[in-house]
Amino acid sequence: MPMLDIKNLTLEIDTPMGWVSALDKVSLSIDTSEIRALVGESGSGKSLIVKSIVGAIPERWRVTADRMNWKGNDLLGMSGNQRRAITRNEISVILQNASAALDPSATLREQIEESIPSYRLTKGWFWQRRQQRLDIAIQELHRVGIRDHNLCLSSYAHQLPEDICQKFSIAMALVSKPKLLIADNPTVGMETTTKVQILKLLTKLNKTQGLSVLFVSHDLLAIAAMANTMTVLYCGQTVESGSIEQVKRRPLHPYTKALLDSAPSFRRDLPPKSPLSCLDGTIPTLQHLPIGCRLGPRCPRAQRECVKMPATRHIHGHSYACHFPLHRDKP
Numbered sequence: 209m210p211m212l213d214i215k216n217l218t219l220e221i222d223t224p225m226g227w228v229s230a231l232d233k234v235s236l237s238i239d240t241s242e243i244r245a246l247v248g249e250s251g252s253g254k255s256l257i258v259k260s261i262v263g264a265i266p267e268r269w270r271v272t273a274d275r276m277n278w279k280g281n282d283l284l285g286m287s288g289n290q291r292r293a294i295t296r297n298e299i300s301v302i303l304q305n306a307s308a309a310l311d312p313s314a315t316l317r318e319q320i321e322e323s324i325p326s327y328r329l330t331k332g333w334f335w336q337r338r339q340q341r342l343d344i345a346i347q348e349l350h351r352v353g354i355r356d357h358n359l360c361l362s363s364y365a366h367q368l369p370e371d372i373c374q375k376f377s378i379a380m381a382l383v384s385k386p387k388l389l390i391a392d393n394p395t396v397g398m399e400t401t402t403k404v405q406i407l408k409l410l411t412k413l414n415k416t417q418g419l420s421v422l423f424v425s426h427d428l429l430a431i432a433a434m435a436n437t438m439t440v441l442y443c444g445q446t447v448e449s450g451s452i453e454q455v456k457r458r459p460l461h462p463y464t465k466a467l468l469d470s471a472p473s474f475r476r477d478l479p480p481k482s483p484l485s486c487l488d489g490t491i492p493t494l495q496h497l498p499i500g501c502r503l504g505p506r507c508p509r510a511q512r513e514c515v516k517m518p519a520t521r522h523i524h525g526h527s528y529a530c531h532f533p534l535h536r537d538k539p
C-alpha cells in the first residue's frame with residue numbers, strides 16, 4: 209500500500225467567471241523511501257497539489273477525491289486537528305526561495321527551536337529542555353552539512369546566503385522526523401554547484417534515513433539524476449506517470465515527449481546548434497480551459513475524440529491518459 213495515495217483529486221476554485229477545476233482528477237502515489245518527481249510547466253497546478261496534501265487550501269474552495277489517503281487513512285475525512293498533527297509530525301514541506309519563506313523578524317535559532325515537537329524533548333526541567341532544544345537544532349544543522357552552527361543560529365535569514373537558508377529549511381523540516389518531505393522547487397534560481405549540494409543532500413537523506421521525497425521541479429536533469437519515479441502534469445491534469453527509465457525511454461503522452469525534447473541538457477544526442485523543439489502556444493488560463501484533454505489545442509496528435517477526457521491506462525506500472533498515445537497503434 210502506498211504511503212500517500214491520491215486518486216482523482218479535483219480542486220475547484222471560485223473565480224469571477226464561476227467555479228473552475230484547477231486540478232482535474234489528478235492521481236499520485238508515493239511509497240516508503242521513494243523519490244517521486246512532480247513535473248509540469250508553470251501554472252500546471254504543482255503547488256496546488258502540495259497545498260491540497262498539507263491541507264493549506266482556503267475553505268471556500270471545493271476539494272474532492274475518490275481516494276486521498278495517508279498511510280491508509282482518509283485525509284479528507286479527518287478533522288482539522290488530525291490533519292494538522294499529520295502535517296506537523298509526518299509530512300514536511302520546503303519551499304523555493306527559502307530566505308523569503310523564513311520569518312525575517314526572528315533569528316534562525318528561535319525558528320528552528322520553535323519547530324521542535326514536544327515529543328522530542330525527553331527531559332523534565334525547563335532548563336534541561338532548553339538545552340535539549342539547542343542540542344537537537346545543532347544535530348539537525350550538522351546533518352544537513354551546516355558546520356558553523358553558531359553563526360547560522362545567531363543570524364537572521366537575510367544575513368545568510370540562499371544555499372545556507374535552503375539547507376537550514378531542510379534541517380527545520382527534519383526536526384519532526386517526517387516520513388515524507390515535499391520539496392517544492394527547492395533549487396530554483398540557484399547556481400549549479402549549490403543546486404547539486406541540495407540535491408545530494410536530499411538523496412542522502414532518502415538513502416540513509418528512508419525519507420520519501422516528493423520533488424516538485426522543472427529541472428529534468430536533476431529529476432533524472434535523483435528521482436525513482438515521475439508524474440507529469442499538464443494544466444491540472446495528470447498526463448503520464450511511471451519510473452524515470454520508462455518515461456525517459458518511451459514517453460507515451462505527446463506532452464511528456466514535448467517536455468523531454470524541449471530540454472537541451474536532457475538530450476545528449478542533440479548536435480550543437482540544432483533547433484530546439486517545443487509545443488506551440490501556451491498553457492491556458494483557468495478562465496479558458498479546453499474541455500476534455502486540456503492539451504488538445506496544442507497537441508500535434510489531437511483528433512475529434514480529444515474533446516472527451518481520456519481514461520487513464522496502465523501498462524506495467526506506466527500510466528498515461530491519452531486517446532492517441534505514442535508508440536501504440538491503438539489505445
Ligand SMILES: Nc1ncnc2c1ncn2[C@@H]1O[C@H](COP(=O)(O)OP(=O)(O)OP(=O)(O)O)[C@@H](O)[C@H]1O
Nearest residue numbers: 221230248249250251252253254255256257493494
Ligand atoms: N490563490 C489562487 N487563486 C486563484 N487561482 C490560483 C491561486 N493559486 C493558484 N491559482 C491558479 O492555479 C493554477 C495552478 O497554479 P500553481 O501555483 O499550482 O502552478 P505551478 O505548477 O505550481 O506553477 P509554478 O511552477 O510557477 O509554481 C494557475 O493557473 C494559477 O493561476
